[in-house]
Amino acid sequence: MPGKIRKTPLMEAGRDYLALGLEGSANKFGAGIMKHPKDGAATVLSNIRHTYITPPGEGFQPRDTALHHREWALKIINDCLAKAGVSMHEIDCICFTKGPGMGAPLQSVALIARTLSLLFNKPLVGVNHCVGHIEMGREITGAQNPVVLYVSGGNTQVIAYSRQCYRIFGETLDIAVGNCLDRFARIINLSNDPSPGYNIEQEAKKGKRLVSLPYATKGMDVSLSGILSAVEAYTLDKRLHEEGAEDKDLITPQDLCFSLQETVFAMLVEITERAMAHIGSKEVLIVGGVGSNERLQQMMGIMAHERQGQVFATDERFCIDNGIMIAQAGLLSYRMGYETPLAKSTCTQRFRTDEVHVAWRN
Amino acid sequence: MSEDWHSVTLKIPFASEKHALIAKQTIEVDPELQPHAVKRIITVEENVLIAAFSTLTIRLARLVANAFLENVDLVVRTLEQFGEEAENPPSS
Numbered sequence: 001m002p003g004k005i006r007k008t009p010l011m012e013a014g015r016d017y018l019a020l021g022l023e024g025s026a027n028k029f030g031a032g033i034m035k036h037p038k039d040g041a042a043t044v045l046s047n048i049r050h051t052y053i054t055p056p057g058e059g060f061q062p063r064d065t066a067l068h069h070r071e072w073a074l075k076i077i078n079d080c081l082a083k084a085g086v087s088m089h090e091i092d093c094i095c096f097t098k099g100p101g102m103g104a105p106l107q108s109v110a111l112i113a114r115t116l117s118l119l120f121n122k123p124l125v126g127v128n129h130c131v132g133h134i135e136m137g138r139e140i141t142g143a144q145n146p147v148v149l150y151v152s153g154g155n156t157q158v159i160a161y162s163r164q165c166y167r168i169f170g171e172t173l174d175i176a177v178g179n180c181l182d183r184f185a186r187i188i189n190l191s192n193d194p195s196p197g198y199n200i201e202q203e204a205k206k207g208k209r210l211v212s213l214p215y216a217t218k219g220m221d222v223s224l225s226g227i228l229s230a231v232e233a234y235t236l237d238k239r240l241h242e243e244g245a246e247d248k249d250l251i252t253p254q255d256l257c258f259s260l261q262e263t264v265f266a267m268l269v270e271i272t273e274r275a276m277a278h279i280g281s282k283e284v285l286i287v288g289g290v291g292s293n294e295r296l297q298q299m300m301g302i303m304a305h306e307r308q309g310q311v312f313a314t315d316e317r318f319c320i321d322n323g324i325m326i327a328q329a330g331l332l333s334y335r336m337g338y339e340t341p342l343a344k345s346t347c348t349q350r351f352r353t354d355e356v357h358v359a360w361r362n
Numbered sequence: 363m364s365e366d367w368h369s370v371t372l373k374i375p376f377a378s379e380k381h382a383l384i385a386k387q388t389i390e391v392d393p394e395l396q397p398h399a400v401k402r403i404i405t406v407e408e409n410v411l412i413a414a415f416s417t418l419t420i421r422l423a424r425l426v427a428n429a430f431l432e433n434v435d436l437v438v439r440t441l442e443q444f445g446e447e448a449e450n451p452p453s454s
Binding site for chain 1: 384385387388389391392393432433436437439440441443444445447448451452
C-alpha cells in the first residue's frame with residue numbers, strides 16, 4: 001500500500017512518564033527531566049548544564065573533568081528537579097550515559113546515578129551517548145528518517161537507521177572533527193569560553209584567504225589528523241602574521257580558521273551526501289556540538305537543496321552535550337522494557353552506536 | 363606471595379545501615395583497574411562500611427585508598443543532599 005505509515009512498536013504511553021537524564025562523558029555535566037505524557041508530545045521539563053572551561057591553550061584532562069562533575073553535579077540535579085517542579089519520587093527511571101566517553105567523568109556520574117537509584121528505589125537505564133544525540137535530534141526537529149551527521153569533539157559519524165539499528169555509514173578514521181578544531185584553537189591560543197569551536201567559528205568569519213590544505217575523504221570515511229598537522233605547520237610558516245594586508249603574501253590565524261573549517265566541513269558534506277545517495281534519503285539531521293556551527297549548517301543546506309532535500313539542526317541547548325537527550329533515549333528504552341541492572345551499570349569508553357538495539361523503532 | 367603485599371583497611375561509619383549498604387552496592391560495581399595487583403573486599407558491619415585492600419606496591423595502596431575515599435565522599439554528599447527527601451515520600 002503506497003504511503004502506508006508503519007506503526008511504531010512503542011505503545012501509547014497510557015500514563016505520564018518522567019525520566020531524569022544525567023550526562024557527563026566529556027567536559028559538560030548536564031541533567032534533564034523529560035516527560036512523556038499519556039497523550040501528547042514529549043516535553044522537556046528542565047535541561048541544565050555546566051561546562052568545565054580550561055584556560056586558553058589547554059585541553060581538559062580526565063581527572064580534572066571528573067573533579068568538575070563531582071563538584072557541580074548535585075547542585076545541577078537539584079536545580080533541574082526544582083525547575084521541573086518534580087521530586088525524585090515521581091521519576092520513573094534514572095538514565096545515565098554508559099558510554100562512549102572519558103572514563104573517570106563517566107564513572108563519577110554513574111556513581112551518583114546508582115546512589116539515587118538505590119536511595120529512591122528507581123530503575124537505572126544506561127544510555128549510549130550517540131543514540132541520545134540522535135533521539136533528541138529526531139524529537140526536536142521531527143525529521144522522519146534522516147541521514148544523521150553526528151559531529152562533536154569526541155565523535156564523527158554518518159549514521160542511517162535500518163531495522164532497529166543505527167548503522168554507521170562513514171566515520172572518522174582517526175580524530176573527531178571537533179577534536180581537530182579544538183586542538184587548533186589551542187595551538188593559536190584561542191579562549192575556550194564558551195567553547196573553542198565557537199571561537200574558531202567567529203575568527204573564521206574574519207578570514208579572507210583560503211590556504212591550501214589536504215582534502216582527505218576516504219570513500220565513505222574521513223581522515224582528519226593529517227589536516228590538523230598541515231594547518232599547524234602553517235602557524236610556523238614565515239608568512240603568518242597577526243594582521244595581513246590583502247596585497248601582501250601574508251596569512252593570518254583568521255585565514256587558517258576559515259580554511260580549516262571550509263576544508264573539513266566540505267569533507268563532511270561529501271560523506272553525508274554519499275550516504276544520502278546510497279539510501280535515497282532527502283533529509284539530513286546534524287547533531288553533536290559541532291552541529292551548532294552555522295557555517296556547517298549552511299554548507300550542508302546548499303548540498304541538501306541541490307538534492308531537493310532539507311537539513312534539520314537543533315540549537316545549542318540540544319546540540320551540545322546535555323542531560324535531556326539521555327533522558328529521552330533512556331525513557332524510550334525504558335518504555336520498551338529495558339533496564340540496566342546495578343551490577344551492569346558500569347561505564348565504557350568505547351560503545352559503538354550500532355551496538356544498541358533500537359527496540360522503539362520499526 | 364601475599365605476605366609481601368601491602369594492606370590498607372578503611373572503616374567509614376554512616377548514618378544508618380541502609381546508607382552504608384547503598385555505599386557498598388554503588389562503589390563495588392566498578393572493578394579495580396588492576397585486578398592482578400589489587401585485591402579488594404568491601405563489607406558492611408551494622409552502619410560501618412569496611413574496605414580491605416591488598417596491593418602489590420605502596421604506590422597502588424595510596425592510589426586505591428585515595429580513589430575509594432573520593433568515591434565514598436561523592437556517595438556521602440549525594441546521600442546528604444537527597445537522603446532526607448528519600449525518607450519522606452509524598453503522600454499520594
